[in-house]
Amino acid sequence: MNARRRTYIDPEVQGALARRLVLHWAIFIIAAAILIFGMNWLSDPFTPAATHFQRMTSDYGPALLVLVCLAPIFVFDAVRLSNRFTGPMLRFKNAAKSLASGERPAKIQLRRGDFWQEVAADFNRVIDRFDPSAKPDHQPPSTTTRRGVAATEFAVCLPVLMLLLLGTIECCSMIFLKQTLAVAAYEGGHAALAPGATSAQARVAAEAILTERRIAGGSVEITPRPLESIAEGEFFDIRVSAPTNANRILNDPVRPPLVCRRRSRRPQPRRRGAILVLVAVLMPVFVLMAAFAIDLAWMQLVRTELRTATDSASRAGAKTLSLRQSEALARTAAVQAAARNTVAGTPLTVDPADVTFGQSTQANPNARFAFSVGGSPVNAVRVQGLRTASSADGGVNLFFGSMLGSEEFEPRLTATSTVLDRDIAIVIDRSGSMGLDISIPYDANGQNCGPMGSRTRFAALNSAIGVFLNELELTIPNEQVALVSYSSSFNTRCGNRRLRYNTSNTDRALTFTYSRITSSMDDFMTDGIGGGTAIGEGLREGISALEDARPYAIKTIILMTDGRHNTGVSPESMVPSARAAGITIHTVTFSPAADINRMRAIANSAGGRSFHADTSGDLSSAFRDIARTLPVLVTAAGRRRSALGSRSAPGSRSALGRRWGRKRRMGATTVEFALVAPAFFLVIMSMFEFTRLNVLRHTADNAAYEAARVAIVPGATTAQARTEANRLLTIVGARGASVNFNPGTITPETDSVTVTVTIPLDSNGWVVPRFTRGRTLTSSATMRTERVRSR
Known part of the structure; x- marks a missing residue:
């Protein structure tokens, strides 16, 4: 047994192979655990991390334990298989030493199933023709040495890795371009609903979003035109579009430079872990990209929630002002209505001082309402919704703010509702x-x-x-x-x-x-x-x-x-x-x-x-x-640029050194790429999944808000409101969503309507629905009904 081990086993080569397999197996298990934890946390970010960890341990702990237990079996099987090529290589090595010393080596006998059987047969024919009278200093012809194998494979794999990275960035850019266009159309429609709104004003509101998000070449189409000619109760469409070629991050194809080098006669390097070093260098870029995508969607979601809460508060204040004829009671109603709507997972707290009363007037029948504080008679209520550092609820924490140079997002919105004559x-x-x-x-x-x-x-x-x-x-x-x-x-x-x-x-x-x-x-x-x-x-x-x-x-x-x-x-x-x-x-x-x-x-x-x-x-x-x-109408919806701290562009510089050894390793980069490719693809797909979840959450909030706006109109039914919610959900391809109303039937006596939109995550995952099985995204909006039709 010991003789066989000396003959057929190379501890250095096979030990390195075993260590490499163990390393990659450990990296895979750790990466899988981190991704599972991250996806669970993103689907419910307001649950404590300890709860997510316990849930992950109970759900996926046995599977991870099985993977750990399988590692020795795979390592043992790989070592046994390596005997089929390390044994022959060791025999060739010993024969080469005999030839170098001038001795006649023995013929090489390989076992059935060993690699390089033909090479051994050719070597034995050379031994048979060995001439003892040859000059002592005669050297056998050397085989052509393959130099630069690892470098060549690295040059081949590098464009593939860069294509994965840049393709992921480009796809995320297109996803957010579509989301921005949807938000711009929503804002244009919101502006168009105000009394006296014109097509130009609706277009300006939509274009302001495109400018804020740096969308180039955007266009806004309103049908039918002009907006002023549309009769009450009729529908109108606002379509916002932008050319994708003008908004791509990568305007030119990626052309990696071609580097030609003269062959060197010196011994070639023993390259170890080339792809792992590349992963270590590129991983921060992937992480920053994912962080930016998640935080951007989160910021847009918070802004939509704040708009919903502020509009509801101003409507409630104006309605109470109409019914109770008391500014104190109207202020209380506005504060209570704001608290019934959540912003970033927290009920919005409106300072009573941020609820102001005044007069809204029109310069002509087709003009928009202008609000002035004070005045007589008082017929309007303005509510300012704040999530700033100085507000009661504070700023909105970003998930990865510390990485992007700004830890908080500080949106502020105003809404004005008017009691019309x-x-x-x-x-x-x-x-x-x-x-x-x-x-x-x-x-x-x-x-x-x-x-x-x-x-x-x-x-x-x-x-x-x-x-x-x-x-x-x-x-x-x-x-x-x-x-x-x-x-x-x-x-x-x-x-x-x-x-x-x-x-x-x-x-x-x-x-x-x-x-x-x-x-x-x-x-x-x-x-x-x-x-x-x-x-x-x-x-x-x-x-x-x-x-x-x-x-x-x-x-x-x-x-x-x-x-x-x-x-x-x-x-x-x-x-x-x-x-x-x-x-x-x-x-x-x-x-x-x-x-x-x-x-x-x-x-x-x-x-x-x-x-x-x-x-x-x-x-x-x-x-x-x-x-x-008395009729109450939202006559102004103020929009201020949200405060966001300056971002410092993260940069890193890494020097890749060369390690030279005495033995060549051919195909190391290809093997390493094959081992880390699943992790790469999993990370890329996970970034798509994270973005998808935030888009769904944003859409659920918009659908709830728009359905509530439909439901509060006199004569509206739950079927009409559900149709509006489903229309928005269909735009992003949300499957299996449900829209519920409280109360279930809207009557003229209904005081307020709550719309709840629920989206099952396991039916809407792009990559790994298993991680979100049984989880749902839920968004709701509560608005007080209008008792008469508004113009």
């Missing part, structure tokens, strides 16, 4: 049924001639309109009110006078003096009422009464009836005219005999709400709710 036409039913006594069920003997009794339906309407006007007196905006009445053409004698009415009349034109409205209602109470129910004619007259509305005001009709349409044009035929004029119609039905379903359909088709009252108290409550329902 309204011009209102109250369209009342003065038909004969309004003279029925509400205290007597099934009363068929209504009163026509005045004075009207206090228990008639018309008296209850008179009281409800008084409540409505009193509520308007308490609101901050100034509303104009007109009074329109309808029945049918009516002519009857009441005592010694005649009571005459046209089918419909504008009894009071739009006025700020509400006493004129009450005076007209008192006239009806004194004179009397009568006729049929021409609801369509009353609606036509109400539309006409609002032709003199203020150019900046929201136009609203309150259509009231106690019966069913029975004469004149149908009310449905007048709805298109109301919609064309930008008028919202609320309907109020009074008494069980009213056509509730028909009036509800009219309100839904005109963007309003439908109320039903069975008693006098219910009727007053309905009018009170309408008075408190």
Whole structure:
């Protein structure tokens, strides 16, 4: 056994091979453990690292242990296989020594399965022809020595490695180019939603993002054009594009220099670990690239979350200002709404001092709103959302900020919401049924001639309109009110006078003096009422009464009836005219005999709400709710450049020395490249995966926010909001995502809507879904509903 070991085993060569296998096996296991831990941490960055480590140990510990246990088996098998070539080489070495000393060597006998059998046969034929009489100083012809093998393989492998590196950088650049274009389109659409927005303003908002991100050659297309001509409720598209060839990091092909050297006659180097040295030099570049990609996506995500929270806070403050007429309560509502939305995993804390009140005005009907602090009357709330070092929540920590020269990201955004003025036409039913006594069920003997009794339906309407006007007196905006009445053409004698009415009349034109409205209602109470129910004619007259509305005001009709349409044009035929004029119609039905379903359909088709009252108290409550329902619109969304510390360009210089030895190692670089290539590919694919996860998280937040914006519009359904969320998720190819709403059904009484978007990571991984199995990305947005349609 010892003789065989001396004959067939070379401890130096095979020991080096065993050590190299053990080294690469250890590097692979350590790299796999680090990548597993990193992916788990990125999928849930707010969980403590110790928890991730415990989870990794329990999930993947057995697999890593198996890999460790397999290492000796593979090393032993590699050493046994190496006997097949180290043994023959040792025999050739000994024979060469005999020839060098002038002795006749013995023939080489190899075992079955050894390498170089043909070489041994050729060598034995040379021995048979050996001439003892030859001159002593005669040297056998030397074989051609392969010099520079490691250097040649290094020159071949280096372009491949550089191509992997630069290709990864280029792919990440294209991914973020697409993300930037999506953000630019989103910002352009956000700007276009503001009242009076123009195509030029939307284009400027989108181009500002492209400029900030240094995107060259970008273009913004808005369809249909111009934006000012798009009717309310219609969709428009903003498409942002940029040429990829103008935004590539590598504009020219990579051409590695060709270096030609004269062959050297000196002994060749024994190159060890050439690729490992290259990996050590290039790994910081890979790490910096991955760090930049992750932090950039994280910064964009934080900015979107801050915008969502700030918009929600300003809307909540304006809505409370409208309903409660108190700046203190509005400030509290804004702070609470901000806290219900998270920014970088933390509920946003808004300083009460960052909630300011003022006045928003328009220079003309097509202009944007301009906010000024103070002023009278107060109709706007501005909220400033801060994540700076001086704010309550502090700056946003970057994952790899210390590597990039800036440890914190400090975004700041402002949003302004305005309570808009309204011009209102109250369209009342003065038909004969309004003279029925509400205290007597099934009363068929209504009163026509005045004075009207206090228990008639018309008296209850008179009281409800008084409540409505009193509520308007308490609101901050100034509303104009007109009074329109309808029945049918009516002519009857009441005592010694005649009571005459046209089918419909504008009894009071739009006025700020509400006493004129009450005076007209008192006239009806004194004179009397009568006729049929021409609801369509009353609606036509109400539309006409609002032709003199203020150019900046929201136009609203309150259509009231106690019966069913029975004469004149149908009310449905007048709805298109109301919609064309930008008028919202609320309907109020009074008494069980009213056509509730028909009036509800009219309100839904005109963007309003439908109320039903069975008693006098219910009727007053309905009018009170309408008075408190004032439109709130986000009229300004400020955007400031986020603060980010200067970055120092990391640089390193590495000197690669040469180690010369007595033995040549052929193919060392190729073997080493084959061993480290899986780790290289795993690192590259992991960087794609990290970027993908951040893009998905960003998209989930955008989808939740946009779905919430759709859901808060009057008349919206969860199906419409879900369609909008799915549209955004489809853009990035998110699979298996779910969109949930709380409450599940949106009704006119819904106070707020919470949209939650959940994306399963195991269905959306590009490379290794196994690492994210069972994990999900969840994003939610909460917004208060709009109770009337905004223009």
